Amino acid sequence: MAAPVQQSGPEAEHDQAQPTGDIPAYAAAFVAALRTAGVSLVGTLPESLLKSVYVAIDRAEDIRLVRVSNEQDLPGLLAGAYLGGKRALMITENSGLRQACEPITRLAFAHQIPLVMVVSYRGDFGEPNWWGHNHAQVMGPLLDALRIPYRVVDRVDQLDTVIEKAFVHADASQWPVCLVLTGECIEGGLS
């Protein structure tokens, strides 16, 4: 297994955005963006479109990766970390939003707790799997119904900026936000 990526200053951050060993560039850039934003905890139910991201975070000694068995655990995990003063985010396939609806509504909304949610855009234009299309059909209307602001991110060079902005937006509004990753920002670069 490759050594964990270490960080000490802007040059090191630049280095971390490069692919290392079996970690593709998009995943390395994502982890570098997490570090830039000061994220210390990531909760996830892994899926395939961001599979290298989970490997990269698992190797990062300064970011704790907590795996759950159901996405409904993730809003609570993030809420607890936020209340303890730490930046945390959750990563799932967009289908995970549906599982997490109840704690998003009754935990994050009822207490107005900011959550930064990152989902992969399963079912985006060009989706080859028949079972993936329903995920996309439901995702936008669901986020709109939940009144959760979201941005679709398809360029790796946007990651640093949008992740930082997501935390600023969530904290200022005391409300969840969602980043939907596709294009260059997912495994294999679906576009």
Next chain:
Amino acid sequence: MRRVDVARVLGEETTTEDLFVSSIGGILDDWWNHRPGGEDNTMSVSILGSVSSTALGLAIALPHRRVVAIETDGSMLMNLGVLCTLGAERPPNLTVVVLDNGLYECIGSAPTLTSRNADLEQIATGAGCLNCVTVHDEEILREVLRSQLDDDELGFVVAKIEPGMQVWPAEKKRYTDGVEDKYRFIRHVERLEGIVVHASSPHV
């Protein structure tokens, strides 16, 4: 052992240095009146099934501080998968206390599945949680808490309680809403830790 007895013993065995995440329902006012120091040290989440996950996030965020999840059988049963996450992460500063009366008492005492064959201690043990134990008696509960709160390992205590809700007078009941609870908890954590959790932007 009644629910209010568990609240009282837990309040006596913890300190103003500890943080708590509690379930809703009958435990709210019992704990509100027995929490150590009368501080805003408890985040009472308005949902069943997210108490332990919230406590886990808090325990990871503040690894030097003891965190207690005050669960109920109804909340735990809503989301048993979190036990697998607790069993994998095993945060040493977290103790989970489940008040188990086998009932959804607040909504008319319909039975929960712990009143049938489900055993939360065994489920938690199988999920990889440490120090899982079931207690029926107040003094045993006190002994177990003294051990588990200070053992630097994840703890999981199922407190079997009798049905019956303590009736609190109006001045002893908790009337805050979920948003006020959050801000009060945040400000308490900020004072306790000497950190800033949330600072609003200036008005102008």
